[in-house]
Amino acid sequence: MVNKILYEIIVHEEKCTGCLICQLNCSYVHKQIFSPSEAFIQISNQYSLTPKILFLEGCTHCNQCAQHCLYGALELKEVEQ
């Protein structure tokens, strides 16, 4: 039996650049369309001093958002099993 590795996402809002790559990938993977408004992760105040990152109900924890965040705002951390 192979143990599935579980991750949690550590959010560092101060590192978010507002690139929306997380939202684009989320909506594309789950809804087959590039549409930030349909993503389960929402970025608000995108270009302000204090961007906000929020996960919505329906998020499947697929981690696609974090896997595509190259700025370190969404950090994948292995969860102890």
Add this chain to the structure above:
Amino acid sequence: MEWHGYTGNILNVNLTDNKISLTKENLEDLKQFIGGIGINCKLFAERFKPNIDPLSAENLIIIGTGPLVGTATPGASRTVAISRFPATGAIANSCGSMSFGFQLKHAGFDHVIISGKSDKPVYLLIWDDHVEICDARQLWGNDIVETHDALIKKYESCGTIAIGQAGENLVFSSLTLIDRTSTFGRGGLAAIMGSKNLKAIVAKGSKGISIAQPKEFNKLYKNLFERIRTYPHRESWHELGMLRSLPVGMMLKASGQNKKARQCTDRFYLKKLKKRRIACPSCPMGDKDILELKEGDFAGLINYTSSVINPFLMFMFEGLKSYTEAIKTFDLINRYGLDSLTMVSLLEFCNKLYKEGIFTKENTKIEWSADYNTFIQLIEMITHRKGFGDILADGWNKLAETYDDIGEEMLVVKGLDVIFEPRFLHLGTMEFEQVVNPKGAHVASGGSPTYVGAGSSKDKFIAHFKRMGIPESAIKRLFSPPFPEMIVNVGRLTRYSEDWYTVLTSLGLCARAQMNRFWGLESASEFYNAVTGFERSSEDLRMAAERTWNLMKIMNMKEGFSRKDDKFPKGWFKPLKFGVNELEFIDFFGETKITHDIANQLLDDYYDERGWDKENGLPTQDKVKELGLEKYL
């Protein structure tokens, strides 16, 4: 039909009679041109009347985005505007980034054609299917940051194009900012908007962009994303942004301003200025800056900019004594919606003429002193068209007409001041491009050997040429400069740099070095086909780009431009005093001094490579026919 990548929609807004209508993209047009800059040119050419006043209701503004914008395609976020610009009288495209194009696509539009003139201040709201011309009397008189913030407060997540007081007052060197950060419309786009009483455009969309061939797209995206993720310099780009590519501190040191050089180092920027890195939608190599002054008289000032190198370049002016003065001055220029590069050029030019006694207190009504306060005073006078500032507000051409014998001294092409000084940077394509670009002195479309670097091997150049899709048959000519030690023929290469830039900007892709490096003509074509479902070859894309550039040239031919306007500034042929050094006008490899004869030969070569007439510098009948542009003549 079902559209992918493209939305298929063109929005028409007439500000004179408040009419809003929709037209559909024509599939036949998309065989000849690609979105963004391409369809912008085609739409403009169909409606084009030469010799109209750029600041009249007759002038159009067409704003467009590319077919890849709105998807996750890395670096696809460009917004392009075409109009007749007041600073030059040329028909030109201007490009910017941040989120406007992205939001426009998600609202369901590829292009917006704005015509007429409102009788009162308005802003245009494009919110999915809701398009409205809104009252902007409350916003008129506000600077760009205030305007953007008010619109964000009202509409939350949205893209904005806004003008400041300089645009309202029809200053020729005004530009707009997208999302109060990205410069957009050098040469007076803000004045054109101001002349239409159009304070801002807001785009907000939620419709989404679908992909025609998901399987193919997924494969391409995964490969490209992985290349970017594993790029060894990625984190360094994130940390430093554009400062990584243009070390202004070294330039200041070379100019003998050591104390100032220490205030422009990487370490100083990270410790004293950088507040936050921001990125355009879909960009994994973000380089936009939010800066904060942490000390000094202006402590607490927050500045949004496409790069910290903009205020740092302003710091080159000797009259600014500290980095805090440079940031404060730059922030004011940004807020008013002026072109910071032009402001520095004007300031340096005025300073020179005051020193020479050509400008005096009597003939300018300014007590001149090369310092911060005078610079601020000048910016205020230009923005609000007061006194001497009213002359400067009408641009370089008006200044040359007003004062005898100063035109020859200006480092200007077609009414725009040069950005890259070849006596310091040598004559690469970016520098040469400033002479031949129909827009006037501008550098965006010329970036090419700069990415390879003087001293690189021939093989490295060839690999770079092939990436851009330069045909094998041209490569021998590109290595045939007027003198063998020049190695690369910058004139001939500029033609292909322009075409490559046009491909990127048509698709909506960023042309900056750190993103451009991941793209080639072949991969761009593959993405285009996967996103849209079209079947276009690399050659089709290259031809579409060439067709676009020629169409832009044809329109400018009708405006009276020809080889006589593609003039190397006379000042380039004189030595430039830079610190203790005197710099000469030399070729890219630093071996050959550029004489008038060599400069003319390079121009001949550029026209020849374009298939244009060397005598008048214009497309020949054969070229026009080859590209199927006869109907635009």
